[in-house]
Amino acid sequence: NAGVTQTPKFQVLKTGQSMTLQCAQDMNHNSMYWYRQDPGMGLRLIYYSASEGTTDKGEVPNGYNVSRLNKREFSLRLESAAPSQTSVYFCASSEAATASYEQYFGPGTRLTVT
Amino acid sequence: AQTVTQSQPEMSVQEAETVTLSCTYDTSESNYYLFWYKQPPSRQMILVIRQEAYKQQNATENRFSVNFQKAAKSFSLKISDSQLGDTAMYFCAFMGFTSGTYKYIFGTGTRLKVLA
Numbered sequence: 724n725a726g727v728t729q730t731p732k733f734q735v736l737k738t739g740q741s742m743t744l745q746c747a748q749d750m751n752h753n754s755m756y757w758y759r760q761d762p763g764m765g766l767r768l769i770y771y772s773a774s775e776g777t778t779d780k781g782e783v784p785n786g787y788n789v790s791r792l793n794k795r796e797f798s799l800r801l802e803s804a805a806p807s808q809t810s811v812y813f814c815a816s817s818e819a820a821t822a823s824y825e826q827y828f829g830p831g832t833r834l835t836v837t
Numbered sequence: 838a839q840t841v842t843q844s845q846p847e848m849s850v851q852e853a854e855t856v857t858l859s860c861t862y863d864t865s866e867s868n869y870y871l872f873w874y875k876q877p878p879s880r881q882m883i884l885v886i887r888q889e890a891y892k893q894q895n896a897t898e899n900r901f902s903v904n905f906q907k908a909a910k911s912f913s914l915k916i917s918d919s920q921l922g923d924t925a926m927y928f929c930a931f932m933g934f935t936s937g938t939y940k941y942i943f944g945t946g947t948r949l950k951v952l953a
Contacts, residue, residue: 756941758943764945768940768941779938781940811880813882815882
């Protein structure tokens with residue numbers, strides 16, 4: 724099992740460019756999440772998907788969109804990148820049915836917007 | 838709204854010594870879960886330990902244990918016999934149920950350095 728995979732691992736964008744961060748999990752989890760990690764601010768939730776076909780805003784959704792393509796995949800799109808979106812982005816998944824509620828994280832994407 | 842506070846941005850400990858990382862949280866829920874995650878320099882987030890709020894017994898995982906004080910809303914992590922490989926950022930996290938779904942709130946992290 725690969726767990727949670729993310730692509731790309733690194734990306735540099737110019738202000739105004741767009742891109743999509745890809746995330747996939749092979750653990751058959753219902754719930755998936757996108758976080759951003761900034762120094763001194765911990766992990767902040769951008770969007771989440773409680774189950775296939777549903778998405779909801781988290782704490783910092785402005786400037787982002789998401790798509791839950793199927794149960795495995797959950798992508799994050801930046802339509803017009805801004806320097807304030809320079810961050811490390813993590814995708815995570817979890818499954819309530821296991822009763823552990825542990826989140827499994829991908830390796831992260833370091834995004835720099837110049 | 839739930840909040841999680843880690844008041845120690847950085848800590849250091851000598852190898853083989855014991856260190857305690859603090860975490861407090863605020864919630865009006867009665868049932869929830871608390872976690873400690875470790876993030877080494879590789880950036881990969883790894884679950885260290887989990888505590889269910891309805892269980893009074895403190896969770897332990899080998900050298901890692903928690904002191905869970907539900908009334909005080911405190912959830913500290915104790916690392917015994919510290920090893921160089923414990924050097925990492927540690928995040929405290931709260932999971933509760935809101936509007937029919939469950940969400941996680943993370944603290945700002947404590948950077949731990951284990952000294953040889």
